[in-house]
Amino acid sequence: MPSINGSAVKKVIVACDAGMGSSVMVASNLKSRLKQYGVEVDHIPVNQLPEEPGLVVLCHQGLAPRAQQTAPHAVVVPFAIFMGDPAFAALEKAIADGEPLES
Incomplete structure (x- = not known):
């Protein structure tokens, strides 16, 4: 199971499938929230996840199995709702406090 210390996170990718704009909204929100920690946020299709260490x-939880298959090296953080999901705050807290993140 991939894991990373939150303080080592340099890039977060918001992966999407249908391109309906919801995940773009999530990426934009996270970009603002994570900028202060020096974390880059990008938005790409789940089938195009790169081979990057520390990714x-x-x-969305429905895409998590595909994300794990496409990028088995990555820490995959699933969420259920596009606005205000607790996963967003947990991700930011792990980055801010140097806590571990696991798939």
Whole structure:
């Protein structure tokens, strides 16, 4: 199971599937929240996840198995709702406090 210390996170990818705009909204919100920690936030399709060490992928829970298959090296953080999901705050807290993140 991939894991990373939150203080080592340099990039978070918000992975999407249908391109309906909801995940773009999540990425934009996270960009603002994580900028102060020097974390880059990007938005790409789940089937195009890169092979990068220390990668954290945030995606809707329905896409999590595909994200894990596409990027088995990445820490995949699933969420259930696009606005105000507790996973967003937990991700930010782990980065801010240097806590571990696991798939």
